[in-house]
Every structure is written in structure tokens, then in C-alpha cells.
Amino acid sequence: MLPSDGRFGSGPSKVRAAGFASLAAVAPGYLGTSHRRAGVRDVVGRVRQGLAELFGLPDDYEIVLGNGGTTAFFDLATFCLIENRSQHCSFGEFSARFAAAVKAAPHLAEPEILLAEAGRCCAPVANDAVDTYALIHNETSTGVAMPVTRPRHDDGTVAAGLVIVDATSAAGCLAVDLAECDAYYFAPQKGFGAEGGLWLAACSPAALERSARLRTAGRWVPPTLDLGVAAENSRLNQTYNTPALATLWLLAEQVEWMNAQGGLAWAVARCDTSAAIVYGWAEDSSWATPFVTASADRSHSVATIDFAEGVDAAAIAATLRHNGIVDVEPYRKLGRNQLRIALFPAIEPADIEALTACIDWVVGQL
Ligand SMILES: *Cc1c(COP(=O)(O)O)cnc(C)c1O
Numbered sequence: 113m114l115p116s117d118g119r120f121g122s123g124p125s126k127v128r129a130a131g132f133a134s135l136a137a138v139a140p141g142y143l144g145t146s147h148r149r150a151g152v153r154d155v156v157g158r159v160r161q162g163l164a165e166l167f168g169l170p171d172d173y174e175i176v177l178g179n180g181g182t183t184a185f186f187d188l189a190t191f192c193l194i195e196n197r198s199q200h201c202s203f204g205e206f207s208a209r210f211a212a213a214v215k216a217a218p219h220l221a222e223p224e225i226l227l228a229e230a231g232r233c234c235a236p237v238a239n240d241a242v243d244t245y246a247l248i249h250n251e252t253s254t255g256v257a258m259p260v261t262r263p264r265h266d267d268g269t270v271a272a273g274l275v276i277v278d279a280t281s282a283a284g285c286l287a288v289d290l291a292e293c294d295a296y297y298f299a300p301q302k303g304f305g306a307e308g309g310l311w312l313a314a315c316s317p318a319a320l321e322r323s324a325r326l327r328t329a330g331r332w333v334p335p336t337l338d339l340g341v342a343a344e345n346s347r348l349n350q351t352y353n354t355p356a357l358a359t360l361w362l363l364a365e366q367v368e369w370m371n372a373q374g375g376l377a378w379a380v381a382r383c384d385t386s387a388a389i390v391y392g393w394a395e396d397s398s399w400a401t402p403f404v405t406a407s408a409d410r411s412h413s414v415a416t417i418d419f420a421e422g423v424d425a426a427a428i429a430a431t432l433r434h435n436g437i438v439d440v441e442p443y444r445k446l447g448r449n450q451l452r453i454a455l456f457p458a459i460e461p462a463d464i465e466a467l468t469a470c471i472d473w474v475v476g477q478l
Pocket of ligand 1: 251280
């Protein structure tokens with residue numbers, strides 16, 4: 113009754129066997145070669161082109177990449193995107209981490225932080241006193257997703273200011289219209305089933321212009337966190353400093369696989385299917401319930417399931433792990449009697465089904 117693959121972690125997440133087989137096949141001529149030469153630059157080009165296709169990138173937007181993962185992009189945003197004051201939708205560990213990084217930046221004003229408790233969501237509110245709105249498409253720590261839409265004033269006009277979106281566990285899984293934001297940023301080790309260490313961002317002209325203007329105006333920006341430097345290199349299909357070549361390869365393969373299956377619409381539908389399986393199972397169960405009570409807020413890329421008192425989620429997770437089903441433990445700081453299950457496109461919906469049957473069986477035995 114075991115799933116065909118036991119990896120259900122929310123990041124690093126399952127890397128498809130076809131991805132690492134292709135890496136192994138090209139490794140002798142690829143790994144250990146210069147990232148300034150065609151062999152690697154072609155792969156960066158495939159990543160940028162593949163993501164543009166996947167997202168239906170607006171013509172004047174650019175795919176920019178650099179080293180350091182999403183957390184480095186948080187720091188980059190404090191230097192290159194936020195001019196003075198930002199507003200944050202904060203409803204979990206990752207959105208809180210970004211807000212804290214901004215709060216600690218001595219050159220920025222105190223951010224406006226809109227809070228929702230774990231398991232709930234909040235929306236940005238138009239405010240002429242802020243120049244940047246920070247959204248999170250999917251809060252990986254709680255399994256709450258929010259729509260990506262620009263805040264609007266009461267009269268319906270779009271608020272001025274950049275909209276920047278942490279899409280680390282949403283990109284490639286949840287539907288998005290990139291015209292509704294200025295930077296949609298993520299790392300490859302979640303929805304794209306590749307490795308960590310890289311950040312990628314779909315950037316609007318307004319985001320790139322903001323970054324250039326802040327530097328021209330005299331703001332000190334460390335070169336590794338300079339969006340302009342990253343964009344200059346990305347246009348040449350390079351990174352400013354040396355990237356992990358395996359990460360790039362796995363990402364290129366995964367993005368092309370997703371495009372070949374039918375693109376973002378296909379990936380979204382696949383995540384929807386997995387979400388229907390896991391939430392439907394929990395709703396039918398007498399001892400499992402979706403942690404996120406509002407069904408519209410429930411993530412279709414990372415599901416969080418609470419267990420009734422007397423059903424020990426940690427014991428379930430330990431038993432599953434003993435049987436090769438790994439990383440369904442809840443986000444450590446949330447501290448709930450819960451399992452967290454990734455529903456990313458690399459994961460077979462049939463394996464989600466098998467996982468729920470395994471949980472049922474383990475609970476029966478406990
Ligand atoms: C994992 C995650 C991060 C951190 O990503 P790193 O690449 O490890 O820095 C940030 N935000 C969200 C929503 C995440 O899921």
C-alpha cells in the first residue's frame with residue numbers, strides 16, 4: 113500500500129527520478145565546467161525561457177536569478193525594492209521572517225505589518241504612505257494561500273507602489289497573473305522539485321526601475337544583493353557569482369517537463385486534484401481535519417492536517433518515516449498535532465491517495 117515515492121516534504125521536496133537521471137547522464141560534460149561558457153549558459157537560458165513560457169510572462173517583464181535562495185531575496189528587497197516604507201501581510205513563519213528583516217534594516221522606516229493568526233490569511237490594504245506591498249502567495253509554514261492582486265483604493269483605482277510576492281512554495285503550483293505584481297520570487301527546491309541555493313524572480317519594469325533609481329540616488333547596495341547586477345548577468349544567462357550547476361540543470365528539466373505536460377494550467381489542475389484528495393479525506397475522517405478552516409484559504413500546494421486529541425501526529429509521522437514516507441512533520445515552530453503534506457506537481461496524485469490510506473492504516477494500528 114506504500115506510495116510509489118515516499119517524499120512528501122515541503123522543501124527540499126521530491127526531485128523526480130527522470131530529473132536526476134538526466135543530470136547523471138549529462139554530468140561528465142556538464143558538472144565541473146565553467147558557468148561562463150555555453151554549456152552552462154544554455155541551461156540558464158532554458159530556465160529563463162521555460163519560466164517565461166510557464167508563467168506567460170508579460171513582454172516587458174524579465175526573469176532574473178541570483179544565488180542565495182529566497183531568504184537572500186528578502187535582503188535584496190530591503191536594499192533594492194523597498195524605498196522607505198513597506199506593508200506586509202504576515203500570517204506565518206516565512207512572511208514574518210521577511211517583515212522582521214525589513215524591520216531590522218536601519219535605512220528603512222518601520223514597516224506596516226498586517227497580521228493574521230496562523231491558519232488564516234489577510235489582504236493588503238491600499239495606503240499612500242507605503243511604497244511596497246509584500247505578499248506571500250503561499251505561507252508554507254501554515255498551508256494558507258492568498259490571491260495575488262494589487263491592492264485597490266475604495267474607488268477601484270490600483271494603489272501606487274510595488275507589489276512583491278514571496279512565491280517560493282506557490283510558483284508552478286498556483287495560478288497567477290504576473291501583471292498583478294512587480295516581483296514574483298521563489299527558489300527551486302519547492303514547487304519546482306529541484307535543489308536550493310538559487311533565487312528567481314519575474315520582475316516588472318517598475319521593479320527594475322526602482323532598483324536602478326535607489327542606487328543612482330546613492331543607496332549603498334552590496335553587489336550580491338543588487339537586483340540591477342543580477343539583471344545584467346541574467347540577460348547574459350549568467351549569475352553574478354558561481355551558481356550550483358546541478359540546481360540549474362534540475363530546474364531546467366523540471367520546468368520543461370511541466371511545459372510539456374501542459375504548462376501552468378496543467379500543474380495547477382494537478383495540484384488541485386491532490387488538494388481535493390487530501391482535504392476530502394480529512395473532512396471525511398473522524399479524527400483528521402484541515403487546519404485551515406476557510407476552504408478558500410486552503411493551499412493547493414502544501415496541505416496542513418490537524419489530528420484529534422489522542423491521535424498522535426508525531427507517532428504517525430515517525431511510523432511513516434520508518435516505512436520510507438518522509439517529511440510530513442508539521443512546521444517545527446507551529447507546534448501543532450499536525451501533518452504537513454506537499455502537493456507539488458512532481459508528486460503523483462495517486463501517491464497522495466496512497467499516503468492517506470497509509471495514515472488511516474497507521475492510525476488503526478495505533
Ligand atoms: C522555503 C521558503 C522560504 C525560504 O527559502 P530559502 O530558499 O530556504 O531561503 C521563504 N519563503 C517561503 C514561502 C518558503 O516556503
